[in-house]
Amino acid sequence: MQNVANIAILTPSLRARLDLFFATLGQGVNAYAVRRKRLGELARLDAMSDAELLKLGITRDRIPHYVFRDLFSV
Structure with a gap:
């Protein structure tokens, strides 16, 4: 299982792209839970x-x- 500390391995640029990606999906997505598994x-x-x-x-x-x-499917 990924450790919460692994979030630090994401660059600010990648975090921004992830935020934009999940924002385009709209509500109803627990982005933290989904993203955490694929860090x-x-x-x-x-x-x-x-x-x-x-x-x-x-x-x-x-x-x-x-x-x-x-x-x-985006």
């Missing part, structure tokens, strides 16, 4: 270079969409 993957992808992300077929601004693609 490791979010941080791992955010640490990659733009070239590495492109090899996965995503751009940096689409990391949240990629990580939560199985839960939300």
